[in-house]
Amino acid sequence: MTVIANTAQEQAWNGPEGAHWARHQDRWNAVNDGFNAPLLDAARIGGSHRTLDIGCGAGRTTRLAALRAPLGHALGLDLSGPMLSEARARAAADGVRNVAFTRGDAQTHPLGAGAFDAAISRYGAMFFADPEAAFGNIARALRPGGRLALVCPSAPGLNGWVTAMTSLRGILPVGDFARTGEPGMFSLAEPARVRAVLAAAGFTAIALDETRAYGTWGRDAADAADFLLATGPGRHLTERADAPARTRARAALTDHLRAHERPDGTVALLSTAWLVTAERG
Template identity: 40%
Template structure:
């Protein structure tokens, strides 16, 4: 039997360089969501904050600036390549109040009751055992410590993923149904599931608020945008054994979608997320 945590670790380490390559485009898309979550967290100077699934460190650096020299931010992610990039960015920015740890935040043995707050921008939906994972985060928080994160609602509410997915399905056919509760970007799409998991983890004062907004994927050539979709988005992956003419048809379908949606500001689509907060 495949160990889910090991499979996720392998995936994110293998894919890390691709995410680094597309970092600026991804950050541009996710920035409004991260800003909304950071505003809800409201980190204070001097606080110690855990950034879960921090990736290349964009939110960790933002949090580090907010907590200042008297505070500290620990970014944790399973992807060693992305954390190497995060460390370099922190050094370039002169932020010495950051630490980056290669680990599964759902299982890593953090110092108990150490953090004032835990945060995540779209990095907390991948726990193999969600209740155990959030329990581990709760134990890392001081009594009354805050947890704030933003996660996606259902794919059907997010045109940024459904539209390119439909373009690919025109060529490859509909994808196989996925377990909605399996670790992945939409595993916390259900408000009832979020509430059940957080309650089961011993967290209190749970608040789950819908957050809808347009997200901008940026501009560039059609080829650049098609490559971005094929590299990163769920539902746009091409089977490894696909023939060249099939790959060309998928690229053409995505290219047509790009041109339909292109504006002077690039590609803007709808996004739907949950802003979630709770306390230890």
């Protein structure tokens, strides 16, 4: 592993946040798997392609990319030791051999000039402290004409989990926790910002298409409420409240989520994302 420049995210994803995602990887895949096919189709992976998965987490999309290119290879890059351990274990259990995982910072990690045909990311490219440096490094790692495909959240209000959490305003100190334009979940929510960053990194043919998918957040409303409150944003809010407020918040969130229960009781929330595509010039 090389020098980590993005130290705040490195600490977060090797602490409680990374442990939570590694421990609940199946639940997070149930939330986000609806974006897998659009992402991989947009990346045009196949045959002997070499794919870089940025912020790969526990490697779901890395393995899928490897399976689409049986004569190629997929490399997952992430800051999180706990999630990469899970990624390696799952690849071994699934028998996916043309895949590897490494811990490193996309802003600084030496990837090799022109080493990849495609770079992908499912909700992993929003956390760069220096997105210009990160995407510049990614561009150098792609061959000329290489393909970039990202899924990143669009406006906070178009995402059901944000609406659910902001419904707790007046109980928890919600404030503006879903800010855009800063390192974090919504740093790439503004199309003009995305275009400017990618163009500066040397990408061309930049396009953003709004993509929507429903994810499953829990077995029922109470289970989904517990899960949401245990996520990073949920912990950020509940840790700043007293015990009675936390109890009220759980009850209020459960009530909010009941409106999103399917006939089988599971909770479905809509996620709205940008499917960002570009090519290395």
